[in-house]
Amino acid sequence: MAMNAKTPDISIQTMDAEKIIAEIELLEHIVRLPDKRPLRMSDWKAANQKHDEIYANNPWFRLWKRDGVSTPSGCKP
Secondary structure (H helix, E strand, C coil): CCCCCCCCCCCCCCCCHHHHHHHHHHHHHHHHCCCCCCCCHHHHHHHHHHHHHHCCCCHHHHHHHHHCCCCCCCCCC
16 A cells, blocks of 8 residues: 555544643642551551661661661660
8 A cells, every 4th residue: 555645634622731740740649648458467567578678788777687676685665
């Protein structure tokens, strides 16, 4: 099929820019809202893994991971 030298007839629909901007702003607002669903065990595991990855090079975190947390005897929380 040969290409026609003439420009094809394309109808361009006008877009309502204000409507599009309002829809984008609404979506941005929705994304910023906190998720009210209860956390599942897989959510907790993923959060803990991410936390461990962030602090993996911190010497205090490595010490805590290795030895755990201890309090002097007689200290009450």
